Amino acid sequence: MTEHHFEESPQVTTCPRHPDRVTYTRCGRCGRPTCTECQVPLEVGLMCVDCRDEHRRQNKVRSGPTTAPLVTFVLIGLNILAYLLQQFIPGRWVLIHFLFNPLYVEMTGEWWRVLTSGFLHAQSSPTHLLLNMFSLWLFGRAIEPMMGRWKYLLVYVLSIVGGSLGVWIWGALTGDLNVNTVGASGAIFGLFGAFFVLTRMRGANATPILTLIAINMVFGFIMPGISWQAHLGGLATGAILTLILQQLGGNSRTPLRR
Template sequence: MDQPSYGANHPQQPEPNGGEFSALQPCAQHPERVTGVRCQRCGRPVCGDCQVQAAVGVHCPVCVKSAQAGQRAVRTPLGGRLANSNPMLVTWSLIGVNVAVYALMWLLQLVNVQAIYWLGLAPVVAFDEPWRIVTSGFVHSMTNPAHLALNMYTLWIFGRMLEGELGRMRFLLVYGISLLGGSAAVILLSPPTTLTVGASGAIFGLFGAVLAVTLWGPKHHRSNLTSILVLIGINVAFGFLVPGISWQGHLGGLVAGTATMGVLLARHKRARPPRQ
């Protein structure tokens, strides 16, 4: 008794169009190659390079791609798409950019170029030099390295908490809008010539995102509400009580981050199919 190779159909099995297969057919993807193996779903001839092992027989690349397109992406309770690789890619990238900018500022300082005065944000120049609205969130005090270290450590903590749950693009969206919100509050509320720098506004936006998740996210997060409120209250008060800290940037980032996360949570709730 003949035993056809794994995944091959019997040579006499009819095609869907009523014809019959010969024992060997040119591969659908590589016509110069002949094969006796066919896709178990559509019947296309598939050579060794095109064969994708399945639970039963083999599938061709076209059927595999079609099946993958029809699969729903696995999402977290907050609506984020699970990352196949580093779940903190955006967090580490943001930390890397901040550290690289700080290193560049030190190099420029060696040739008597004070980059902080070109990149920091002061309301009086915000509209003439609008790039400062963004760049101010990536420069830090040159006289106080702890400013950078504390901000990056806090960003790492919140990146671990949020990026994997939100997904990369939505985490970056919350961070970016929080940065802009902090800059907007600085422009509106700070003295015109006061120079403001640092990632604190964007990081306070991540505080706000955690608050929004605690208030409006899945119920199991609400047990942390008291501790989150205390933590935010201490940090906000710190900005008002300690000289040299921009409470305006902190407040603007906090409001922007809370609002952005609230919108994302509302959209996710509407997008979820109702339970049967």
């Protein structure tokens, strides 16, 4: 006699959210019946809407809130605003009153120039601004969430000052303090230094950022009109300050490799 196997008929149930709808499927997480409208495909599989919401709440608590890089956007906006003012205020007024010249600062005591010069750019070259802002957008979005807004802002601002001091120190050593400098490059190199330190603290591969730093430093040495002194000053400031802030704050996930 031929043996026949009959599959058990699936249990007929109704969806709790839609009692008028008969369903044969259940949530892959809680096992409750759910109609096709209430099923949600998620990375962990099909689940009902209630479990979907609970899963997202738990995941949000576990991963922490997502912080938008607000400081990065504000800094980009300030640099663009400063450049627009340079273009629309006649007589190069903005450059004259806010660029950095070590000799002039020593003579006048206008110390704010060590900082304000970091928000100005070559008036006749929008490429100078665009390259710096692209780098700020690229690295700022990565660094700001890792450090927190205030630490990140402190590193950026003091890297500008560090870049100006690099120009100042070199001018004092060579006897040529009468040099004008503008640009966010000191701050950008400060972010390079910060990113290097953060990468090392997390035990990740730092070769890509080291390569980027090396290429930009060489470019600064061989191209006229580029202040490698500001680059070096900003780089050192950003790296050292980030190391201090992260160690004091206990934010490093792994010990710094030596």
